[in-house]
Amino acid sequence: MRLSIRISLIALLSTLGVILSPFWFPVFTSKAFPAQHLINSLAGVLLGPIDAAIIAIIIGIIRINLGLGTIYAFPGGIPGGVVVGIFYNILKRKYGEVLSSRISVFTEPIGTVLIGATLSVYVVAPWINDVGLINRLSSLGLLPIYIGWFISSFSGVLIAFFVLTALERSGLINLLRR
Numbered sequence: 001m002r003l004s005i006r007i008s009l010i011a012l013l014s015t016l017g018v019i020l021s022p023f024w025f026p027v028f029t030s031k032a033f034p035a036q037h038l039i040n041s042l043a044g045v046l047l048g049p050i051d052a053a054i055i056a057i058i059i060g061i062i063r064i065n066l067g068l069g070t071i072y073a074f075p076g077g078i079p080g081g082v083v084v085g086i087f088y089n090i091l092k093r094k095y096g097e098v099l100s101s102r103i104s105v106f107t108e109p110i111g112t113v114l115i116g117a118t119l120s121v122y123v124v125a126p127w128i129n130d131v132g133l134i135n136r137l138s139s140l141g142l143l144p145i146y147i148g149w150f151i152s153s154f155s156g157v158l159i160a161f162f163v164l165t166a167l168e169r170s171g172l173i174n175l176l177r178r
Helices: 003-019 034-046 049-066 073-095 097-127 131-140 143-170 172-176
Strands: 025-027 030-032
Touching (some): 030 073, 030 143, 034 073, 034 097, 073 097, 097 143, 143 172
Antiparallel strands (some): 025 030
């Protein structure tokens, strides 16, 4: 993919992630953004793990500065896109681009829920002294935050699946992959 297209996609996906930021729901002291998971999935497949991480960082910084996000944007956003990108790169060698993209988007919850939520609870919350989150989860365990973040992640992944399918059927994805 040409550098100009790559930079344009990073800007486009970052902008889209910020524009869709008002659509969120609370999960304890964090905010769940299904659109972030949509963007993570698209970025991981279209651009790869490094660019997906860059996009998640850009969106997180802007959301926090606009008062729309929390510090949990980083552990909640970055791992999802990275995992999708890694799985896509591994699977496309064996299954081709179309099937790999459709499978890979569904790996986003591995990064967001298992990695991101765990980092949030055990690293970020103690670091910022988020007593509310720590106290609530000390008696309940990780399951409540896993469930909340999974709902957010999976809804974004479903949308990403349909967006990628539409891009593939329209032929636009072939233009992006050149």
